[in-house]
Amino acid sequence: MELNQNIYRILKLLAESDGKLSLTDIEKQLKQSKRTLYYNLEKLNQWLLDNNFRPAEIKENIVSIKQENKNSLKALIKNRTFQDYIFSKEERINLTILYIALSEKKVTIDFLKRCYDVSKNTVLNMLVDIRKNLADHGIEVKCHSKGGYYFSGDEREIRYVVMARYFEMLNNGIAEGAQDILQTAVTHYSKHEMNQQLLRQMEADVHSVEDYLQERFFSTSVYEIVLYILMIYARNCKKKVLVLEKSQFDDSDLLAAKTLIESFVKYGIKIDTRESTYIASVLLSCKVFDMDEAMYSLDLSYQLTSDIIDIFEAKMCVKFNKKDEMIQTMLMHIKPMVYRGQYRIKVRNTIFWEIKNKYYELYQITKMIMNMLSAKYGIPIDKDEICFISLYLGGFLDQRNAETTGKHILIVCGFGVGTSLLIKEQIMQVLGEDNLYEIKDVRQFNRKDLKKYDLVISTLNRLEDNQILYVSPLLTEYQKQKLMEWELKNSENIRRDKIIPQEILNIVKTYAEVEDEQALVNGLKNYFMKKKDKLESVSKSLMDILEESNIIIYEDNESYTDAIYTACKPLVEKNVVTKNYAKSVLNIMEDYGLYFEMREGILLAHGKPSEEVLRLGISITLFRQPIDFFKWGKSIRVIFMVATTDNHSHRQVIGDLLSLMKDETVIQQLLMCNFKDNNEIYNYIKKILER
Incomplete structure (x- = not known):
């Protein structure tokens, strides 16, 4: 039997993991239903048996392969000729x-x-x-x-x-x-055989350019630079040469490109010297920039980054406390991203689908912002770039300011700061906020670090050390369990805000004989961790907070200012917001315009988390007569008014509203406003969201 694409990907996931993955993780990563997954696992086991391997085991929602099979399967996947594969x-x-x-x-x-x-x-x-x-x-x-x-x-x-x-x-x-x-x-x-050894030598040549010019590329970009050079050479051999305007580049950029062209000659790869400008654009797109703070305000990248943060605050109804820190951190990605957009250089993103699916509303909001700013600045920004920006925003959105009294934990990452922040937040959900977390690029990591930290966590399994715990950018259930086991083994004091499995164990031992105490403690801890995750990570949905009495059908025509006050009125009456909330919403409009017109004629309005918001809430106002927001040349018939006390609790509400806005029928029904009363609107929205 031959491998098809679904079976191949399951096998590859298992071989490249710790040999264990939950069914839930595989479903999410491959976007397969449970029924399809079980069918493919059955086919996979048949293939394993046909090739003299032990079949995968499925026990308690975990799929696992024997450790002795792992390396052999990796080699088999690596050496398998792609012609044997059944392509989609x-x-x-x-x-x-x-x-x-x-x-x-x-x-x-x-x-x-x-x-x-x-x-x-x-x-x-x-x-x-x-x-x-x-x-x-x-x-x-x-x-x-x-x-x-x-x-x-x-x-x-x-x-x-x-x-x-x-x-x-x-x-x-x-x-x-x-x-x-x-x-x-x-x-x-x-006329030179391209193999892994030669490719590693080429990567070393790229590193040599870094050392020679005292510049640094993102660690994950070095291999991509090599691939770009090979692609350029193949295009040259087809008599295709790309020449850019030299004045766009500094002498150091052109020298780096020229040095690389010369270093690849020894491999028989003779690139047209006119390509030095294009190679310079590739290098700029992968470069780690350390810009002087005094230059920020003069730089297009700074203006773009500042716009992203300001508009995200307005659209997502959140407030960032450390904007300067955010800008400096995000500029590490934004600066090369601008070059990638200008010169049409593609960045590789290995976790696009996982981020888009797991953080749907965050990605969608970021996409709206980046599409708007792409048009404003005339810079193409593709979906992978949008994904990375959403990681940065999400990472800062979830940052806490708790004092650290626990363990010193190092996160070694090769994916970039945005992904590192996301990994840190996931680890904090498991190990808690009272540890000191530090992030390092893989090339900053030294083996001596193993003695400096209580725990070293890495996204790069090539470090190969038993003292390093390997995780993927989106932690699997198995990896969370390994973190939890480490905490149980190494924690001297368990925080009071945690449920202590040992206390429950003592109660159990009073009434029953326990054969394996540690296994029971682990099981209890795993159970409570999942419960804690669920409580912390799941914000309230639209239907959790929407009340029928907060839905208004307004018959008369009025000014846009009065329309905002009308939309806020139910929230004021229910003590969700104070009387001043409408004014804060109007102030944001003055600063940012109609910052979140979800679709033509439909506005999501809100202020920022502040003392004017008493609790999470939403109102929906449908106007029989369109409201003229003349300052912005817009006509609005529907206003969703949201109020939130923090940066987190309303995320699912935003996600539900985005889901409604994907349905053209829903949009038309809301705009036509043919509902007889608020009860009919409430039930209509509930029915749509429950589909």
């Missing part, structure tokens, strides 16, 4: 784009038929889909009788698309196909 339609499209752009082979219909073992009609339909996909990028797919298919269009855009598809295949666990195409092409052109 999307994977065939991605591979074909790479073939056309990079391969030394003549890409024809017959070639693609043989490659995927499909019919001519399937290939033709696939090419139609590719043409549609690439049309948005201004790229045409053409065919030459002698050379086969090729791309015509802006070379910068072609390269962006190629690397986006390449990284997508790497992220989806189909790395072999993408790597085979690129490395085979480079091997053919350079």
Whole structure:
């Protein structure tokens, strides 16, 4: 039996984890239903047996493979030729784009038929889909009788698309196909066998440039720089050269690019020297910037970062206390992001789907903000960049100011500050806020650090040390359990605000004989941790706080100022907000405009958490006559008025409102306002959200 994409990805997840994953984690990462997952696990076990491996075990919601199988399976996955893999339609499209752009082979219909073992009609339909996909990028797919298919269009855009598809295949666990195409092409052109050892040498050359110029690239970007250079070389061999205006770059940037071009000659990779400007743009896109604070206000990146924070506060009804710290931290990502947008350099994001699904409302709000600012500043910002920005915002949104009296814990990360902040917050949910948490880039980490800290946690399993606890950017249930076991073993004092399993154990021992006390303590701790997580992480939903009496149908026409007071009135009467809340909402409008027009004619209005808010609440006002917000050239018929006391409790409410706004029928029903009373509106919204 051959591996299909779903079985392959389950196998890869297990092989690259600690050998254990919960069914819930696999469902979320692969976006499979439980029924589909069980079916694929059954097929996986059949494949394992066919290949002389012990089958995976499923016990108490945990899927596990034997430790002795793990390394063998890793090697098998790594060495498996991608031609043996059964590709999905999307994977065939991605591979074909790479073939056309990079391969030394003549890409024809017959070639693609043989490659995927499909019919001519399937290939033709696939090419139609590719043409549609690439049309948005201004790229045409053409065919030459002698050379086969090729791309015509802006070379910068072609390269962006190629690397986006390449990284997508790497992220989806189909790395072999993408790597085979690129490395085979480079091997053919350079006459040097491309292998892992050679790629590591190339990475060392990139590090040498860092040392020579005293610059630093993001640790996860070094390998991507190597891939970009190989892609550039393959494009050069197809007689495609990209030249940018030299005046856009400093002498040091051009020197770094020239140094890299020269260092790759020894591998037979002779890149056109005119590419130095484009390579300089790649390096700028991966560079860690340490900008002088006095220059911030003069920098476009500073203005963009400041706008992101201000608009996020306004849209999400939150208040950040350390804006200067936020700006300085976010600039580490924003500065190279601006270069990536300007020069169309693709960044790799390995956890896009996990972030989008787990933090849906945070991602959607960030997406709205970044799309608006992309138009304002004229800088393309893609979904992966938006995802990273949402991580930064989410990390600062959840920061606490508790004094630390506990253990000293180091988090070693290679994904960037935004992801590090997210990991820190997840670890804090398990180990608590009274520990001292420190974050280091992997290249700042020293083995001596193991003696300085009570616990070292890393996202990079290549560090390979028994004293280091490995976690993924989104912690699995198994990894949370390992953290909890460490805490039980090492905690001298358990905080009073925690439920102490030992006390419960003593009660149990009074009435029953306990065979394994430690196992019972672990089980109790795991249970209460999950309960605590649920209470802390789940904010109230829209229907939890929406009352029928807080829904108004307003018949008369009035000014936009009076409309805001009208929308606040039910909340004032229910002691949700004070009388001054409407004024604070209007003040924000004066500063930011209609900061959250969810859809045309529908406004989400709110102030910031302050003494004017007494508790979480929402009102909904439907106006029979449209309200003229003439200052902003808008006509509004629906106002959702939200009030919150903090940065957290209303997140699910925002998520529910976003879900409503995805439904065109709901939007039209609200705008037409054909409801007879507030009870009908309440039941209508409840029915939609319960679907």
